[in-house]
Amino acid sequence: MSKTIKNIFIEGAIHPTFISDSIAKHSSKKDIGAHSIFLGQIRQDVIDGATVQAIEYTAYETMALDKMHEIREAVFSKYDLTCMHVYHSLGVVNAGEICLFVFTSSKHRTVAMEACNEIVERIKAELPIWGKEIFNDESYQWKVNR
Amino acid sequence: MEIKIIAFGSIAELTGKEITVQASDVDSLKVTLQELFPELADRKYAVAVNMKVVQENLELKQNDTVALMPPYSGG
Numbered sequence: 001m002s003k004t005i006k007n008i009f010i011e012g013a014i015h016p017t018f019i020s021d022s023i024a025k026h027s028s029k030k031d032i033g034a035h036s037i038f039l040g041q042i043r044q045d046v047i048d049g050a051t052v053q054a055i056e057y058t059a060y061e062t063m064a065l066d067k068m069h070e071i072r073e074a075v076f077s078k079y080d081l082t083c084m085h086v087y088h089s090l091g092v093v094n095a096g097e098i099c100l101f102v103f104t105s106s107k108h109r110t111v112a113m114e115a116c117n118e119i120v121e122r123i124k125a126e127l128p129i130w131g132k133e134i135f136n137d138e139s140y141q142w143k144v145n146r
Numbered sequence: 147m148e149i150k151i152i153a154f155g156s157i158a159e160l161t162g163k164e165i166t167v168q169a170s171d172v173d174s175l176k177v178t179l180q181e182l183f184p185e186l187a188d189r190k191y192a193v194a195v196n197m198k199v200v201q202e203n204l205e206l207k208q209n210d211t212v213a214l215m216p217p218y219s220g221g
Contacts, residue, residue, distance in 0.1 A: 040221050057220070060154055060213055063197040064220075088220060100221050120221065128194075128213075129220025130155035142156045143219040 005065050006072070008086045013097035014039075022085060026105060032082050034109040036116035040100030042093050050135035054094045055143060060128040061090075071122045079115040081106050086119065088129065149175060149206050153214040157191050161214065173203045175212060191216050 010018075019039070026032055045052045072084060082105045089099040102119050106112040124145050131143035149169050153161045160183050167182070169175035172193055180186050192199050194213040195206065206212070 058154060059220070060152070060194075060197075060215065063194060063213065066197055124221040125218070127220045128154065128215050128218055130216065131219045132155075142216065144217065145219045145221065 003069065005069050006086075007065065008068055008088050009059065009061060009064075009090045010087050011091050012089060013093045014087055014089060014099065014101045016098070018087075019098070019101055019103075022101075022103060026083070029082060029105070031107060032105045033107045034112040035103065035105045036109070036112040038100070038102040038116050038120045039098050040120075041098055042095045044095035045133070047133075047135070047141070050137050050139060052095055052133045053136045054092050054134045055099065055131040056092045056134060056140075057088070057090050057099065057129060057131050059088075059090060059130070064127045064129055067126055067128070068123075071119065071126065075115050075119055075122075078118075079104075079106070079111050081111065081115055084115070084119070086123070088123070088127070092134070147206070147208050149210055149212055151175075151179075151212050151214060155216040155219075157186075157189060157214045157216045160185055160189070169206055171203050171205045172200055172212070175206065179214075189216065 042055050085103040087101040093099045102116055104112045104116040132140050133143050134140045148166050151165045151167055167178050169178055192215045195210055
């Protein structure tokens with residue numbers, strides 16, 4: 001079986017125009033009846049008086065892409081999806097900017113929404129990616145996923 | 147034999163991003179790493195051999211790449 005590993009990583013923030021362009025590209029696929037989109041945004045947490053200014057992401061890229069391929073295959077076989085797109089930032093993303101974009105399309109809403117949710121949960125739990133929260137006083141801490 | 151270690155996130159701050167250590171299996175590798183970096187004892191991390199997470203001991207071969215990975219925090 002051939003294995004085409006798609007890249008999911010984007011350097012820096014994911015721009016809203018990239019997201020809208022991605023939506024627009026689907027207008028030619030007339031069998032789609034529902035899209036589900038998840039966008040992760042950098043939250044400006046305040047921890048012990050210091051404000052999160054940005055998150056800097058690093059990853060074990062080859063392993064993350066390998067794992068994402070596995071997730072993609074599993075989700076495609078479980079749900080009747082027309083298509084699936086996943087993008088994750090690497091490097092510095094400022095508070096208020098988008099760092100994760102998951103986009104699923106199907107004939108009907110339930111499938112698109114459930115698949116989208118499952119992909120987001122699996123990305124958070126299974127991809128070797130690390131976020132370093134950078135504070136306005138130049139201190140930092142390693143992010144912990146809830 | 148010499149095993150190439152790559153480390154990520156908070157673990158890399160202790161060990162450096164890339165080091166080479168003599169070890170024959172994963173358990174002995176962990177012991178050696180803890181001798182070199184005593185603070186590792188208090189850290190939670192997973193070990194992947196050639197991009198696969200290993201839970202149990204595994205014999206290491208020449209050219210294996212071992213990754214030390216703190217809990218993931220992507221997304």
